[in-house]
Every structure is written in structure tokens, then in C-alpha cells.
Amino acid sequence: MAKIVINKSHLFHNLQQIEKKINDKNKIAVVLKDNAYGHGLVEIAQLCHEYGIKNAVVRTFKEAESVVTFFDNILILADTPPHTYSHTFHIAVNSLEALQHIPKNSKIQLKVDSGMHRNGLSPNELEEAFLGASKKNITITGIFTHYRSADELGSAYFWQKENFKHIKAEVKRLCEKLFLPIPLFHSANSSAVFRDNFYAEDMVRVGIALYGYLDTDPIFNNPHLKPVLSLYANKISTRTVSKNQRIGYGGTATIPKQMQISTYDIGYGDGFLRLNERKKYHTPDGFEVLGRVSMDNLSLNTTQEEVCLFNDVTQLAHIHDTITYEILTSLKPTIKRIII
Numbered sequence: 001m002a003k004i005v006i007n008k009s010h011l012f013h014n015l016q017q018i019e020k021k022i023n024d025k026n027k028i029a030v031v032l033k034d035n036a037y038g039h040g041l042v043e044i045a046q047l048c049h050e051y052g053i054k055n056a057v058v059r060t061f062k063e064a065e066s067v068v069t070f071f072d073n074i075l076i077l078a079d080t081p082p083h084t085y086s087h088t089f090h091i092a093v094n095s096l097e098a099l100q101h102i103p104k105n106s107k108i109q110l111k112v113d114s115g116m117h118r119n120g121l122s123p124n125e126l127e128e129a130f131l132g133a134s135k136k137n138i139t140i141t142g143i144f145t146h147y148r149s150a151d152e153l154g155s156a157y158f159w160q161k162e163n164f165k166h167i168k169a170e171v172k173r174l175c176e177k178l179f180l181p182i183p184l185f186h187s188a189n190s191s192a193v194f195r196d197n198f199y200a201e202d203m204v205r206v207g208i209a210l211y212g213y214l215d216t217d218p219i220f221n222n223p224h225l226k227p228v229l230s231l232y233a234n235k236i237s238t239r240t241v242s243k244n245q246r247i248g249y250g251g252t253a254t255i256p257k258q259m260q261i262s263t264y265d266i267g268y269g270d271g272f273l274r275l276n277e278r279k280k281y282h283t284p285d286g287f288e289v290l291g292r293v294s295m296d297n298l299s300l301n302t303t304q305e306e307v308c309l310f311n312d313v314t315q316l317a318h319i320h321d322t323i324t325y326e327i328l329t330s331l332k333p334t335i336k337r338i339i340i
């Protein structure tokens, strides 16, 4: 059976690099949304807990519930009205409308739009949000924003950072006026963490760097991170093909000489995105994916029982003209995960 192998020492190495940069383990929030970027939600949560991480970010209540025992604080990004309450949960609120659906006595964090114009309250809605929350005895535990171009060279990042500075000042003014404690402030994702200094903020939200990647402009002084996930497939069958025979759908791969090829139990239905005649790929051991990838299998020029399809998705991201995030999050939760 195909399997995903999670390398614990690589994960811990990446956490150490993040900790070294931030100088405070308690400020790290690990982003575990979308099945921990395809790695396996509970597996990664448990390992991060073992490392000593106290905070996590997820997308849904369901995800939060399945990792609640591992963390002190869980920020839930999705705007769905909550079904369950836990003192660990902090619900992200993106609009004044969403705030109306939050139950009394909840803990929330306000997402503020500092320039990405995707999610979040506009800065001039802050006062109304604070008043609305205190009326329902809702505690605002954090104020956060998200950068649209932390990974690209250019001034947009600094412009947004400046906007967030004004947002923080406004929040402090409101808290003094309403006699409320100052909430946590946070804005940095992985690429922001490593291009700048966030000692003055209370938390950083690291996703992709935790898993060993940074799709950041190489001009930034990036740390050496280690990919955590590898994908393995098992042999279904081997056959001998003769010169000029063709393999798979469309017969796009023609065999140059008689050889043995095998079929393996991974396909695009498992989340290994489809390779074809325009997208050629060699595994880390140098085996070639022959022809088009099928839904549940693919062919390689080897007879090996078990094959590592990748231990680093950078090259695949390149071939598929996408980012490492997409290759990783495509992997289906049904593939068995093992930790080494």
C-alpha cells in the first residue's frame, strides 16, 4: 500500500530554525489547516506538542476538536458559527456581520484587512466591533492581519506592515477607552518570519516553513529547512515490454528498447497530480514516470517493490507550474501516514 512517511527529526529541525528566529517558543503558532498541509493533522499536532508548541491555527471546528488536547490555544480561521465551546478555541472574525453570529462569552480574534483585500474587517470598523463584542461579553484575544506579498521583493509588504502599525495604535486607543486588556497582535506567516523581525509582535503563524519549504524570493536570507514528507508507492505488477511498445492512456510513452516496467499503486486520485507527455518527472532514485499518470496507478522503469516518489516537492511544484503548498495539500487523507 502507498504510504506517506513523516520525518520527525526534519520537523523538529524546522521548528528549531523558527524558534531561533523568533527567540521564543511560546510565540510560535503552527498552522495545521487542510490536514496539516496534507501531512496528517493529528500526526503533526502530536509532534508539535511533543516539541513544546502551545499554539495552533486550523481552518474548521472539526479540525480544532481533533487536536484540542495538544494545545493551549487554537485559532480557528473559518467563519462558521461554532457548534462546540472550548476555552482553547479562539474564533477568527472577518466581518461585523460574522460577529453577530458569534455566541456570547466566546473568545475571538479580529482579522483586519491591512491591504490584501481578501478577508478581514476594514480598520474603520474596529470601534463598532469592540463595542459589539463587549455587549455580548465576547473577549477579543487577538488582532491579526495577513500579508499579500511577504514572499516577494518589493514595497507592498512594508506598506501593509505600516498599515498594521496604525491598526495596532487604534486598537490600543480603543482598549484604553473601554478599559479592556490589550489583545495579542500578529501578522507574520512563514516568509514574513524569515525576511523580517517580529520580536515586537506576540505570535507568528508558520505553515509552510514548518513542513520544510519557503517559496520566498531567494534574495532573502532563507534558513536551511528540511522537507518533512515523503511519498512511497508499492508495486502492483511487473511486465516486460518490447521496443516501440507504448505505455498507458494515449500511448504517449514509447519504449526505446526491451525492458521491464512496473505499475505502482499511486495516481492522481490519491493526490499525486497528473504527469503526462508534457510533464516529465524522475523519482529521487532516478526512475522515470512513463506516460500519463492514471487515477490509481502509474508506471516506472523499475521492478523495485517499493519506490519513493518524492522526498521534496519543489521539483514537482515547478513541473506543475504551482507552489509547494498545492502539491502537498492535494495528498489525500486516506493515504496511510507513518512517522519515523
Ligand SMILES: *Cc1c(COP(=O)(O)O)cnc(C)c1O
Pocket (backbone or CB within 6 Å): 031, 033, 077, 146, 188, 189, 190, 191, 205, 206, 207, 208, 209
Ligand atoms: C495559511 C495561513 C498562514 C500560514 O502561511 P504560510 O505561508 O504557510 O506560513 C498564516 N496565516 C493565515 C491567516 C493563513 O491563512
